[in-house]
Amino acid sequence: xxxxxxxxxxxxxxxxxxxxxxxxxxxxxxxxxxxxxxxxxxxxxxxxxxxxxxxxxxxxxxxxxxxxxxxxxxxxxxxxxxxxxxxxxxxxxxxxxxxxxxxxxxxxxxxxxxxxxxxxxxxxxxxxxxxxxxxxxx
Amino acid sequence: xxxxxxxxxxxxxxxxxxxxxxxxxxxxxxxxxxxxxxxxxxxxxxxxxxxxxxxxxxxxxxxxxxxxxxxxxxxxxxxxxxxxxxxxxxxxxxxxxxxxxxxxxxxxxxxxxxxxxxxxxxxxxxxxxxxxxxxxxx
Numbered sequence: 533x534x535x536x537x538x539x540x541x542x543x544x545x546x547x548x549x550x551x552x553x554x555x556x557x558x559x560x561x562x563x564x565x566x567x568x569x570x571x572x573x574x575x576x577x578x579x580x581x582x583x584x585x586x587x588x589x590x591x592x593x594x595x596x597x598x599x600x601x602x603x604x605x606x607x608x609x610x611x612x613x614x615x616x617x618x619x620x621x622x623x624x625x626x627x628x629x630x631x632x633x634x635x636x637x638x639x640x641x642x643x644x645x646x647x648x649x650x651x652x653x654x655x656x657x658x659x660x661x662x663x664x665x666x667x668x669x670x
Numbered sequence: 671x672x673x674x675x676x677x678x679x680x681x682x683x684x685x686x687x688x689x690x691x692x693x694x695x696x697x698x699x700x701x702x703x704x705x706x707x708x709x710x711x712x713x714x715x716x717x718x719x720x721x722x723x724x725x726x727x728x729x730x731x732x733x734x735x736x737x738x739x740x741x742x743x744x745x746x747x748x749x750x751x752x753x754x755x756x757x758x759x760x761x762x763x764x765x766x767x768x769x770x771x772x773x774x775x776x777x778x779x780x781x782x783x784x785x786x787x788x789x790x791x792x793x794x795x796x797x798x799x800x801x802x803x804x805x806x807x808x
Binding site for chain 2: 578
């Protein structure tokens with residue numbers, strides 16, 4: 533069993549289903565468990581996002597809103613353009629402001645889980661290819 | 671050691687300091703660990719709120735926003751006016767819409783911890799006195 537696989541798969545906020553809808557914006561397999569959907573009053577989406585080892589999303593930017601990550605299990609990375617990648621562990625919190633280009637995902641050898649609180653829309657950009665991922669997370 | 675005391679005190683999102691600022695709106699002792707403060711872009715507050723056994727907040731209403739509770743440790747109660755109290759356990763999620771009168775807090779014999787995602791202002795109302803608390807949570 534890969535590192536933290538059990539912790540992520542038994543995460544209290546649920547593994548959810550394979551993240552098919554957004555798969556084209558990821559390298560590797562992720563799982564998504566929706567917790568709160570936006571409505572007329574609540575203008576954020578709250579979801580538990582789970583990544584297999586090495587899985588990460590493409591560079592992207594949040595518009596007309598923000599994203600907050602609450603790390604609940606495993607180990608992962610968060611990187612803003614022009615900055616070193618930050619190693620993330622359970623209890624870490626990342627506040628991503630509107631307009632900030634970034635990506636996030638698991639470490640090479642560990643499953644990873646975070647809750648994402650998202651307002652607004654996402655602009656998806658280039659992929660975090662293997663060369664870049666390996667270089668920026670070593 | 672009381673039920674779930676260690677789970678709450680070692681919760682990954684932190685116990686924080688005694689919640690002195692809001693103590694007048696609670697019966698019993700709570701602890702608050704701020705995770706994300708609102709700013710020009712981010713219009714929610716994210717905090718980890720921790721309750722000793724029997725601690726609960728007063729009836730209140732969120733205006734111009736909402737509150738989402740993500741339960742991370744222990745056992746607690748959430749009650750909306752006119753509805754039975756709901757027992758909360760880790761992994762439970764409560765979405766509280768604008769205008770809904772409610773209270774939340776620990777069970778009698780367990781510590782309790784939830785993350786609160788809050789937008790807007792709170793209107794604080796009457797206390798959940800011992801008679802009401804004992805009656806609605808038995």
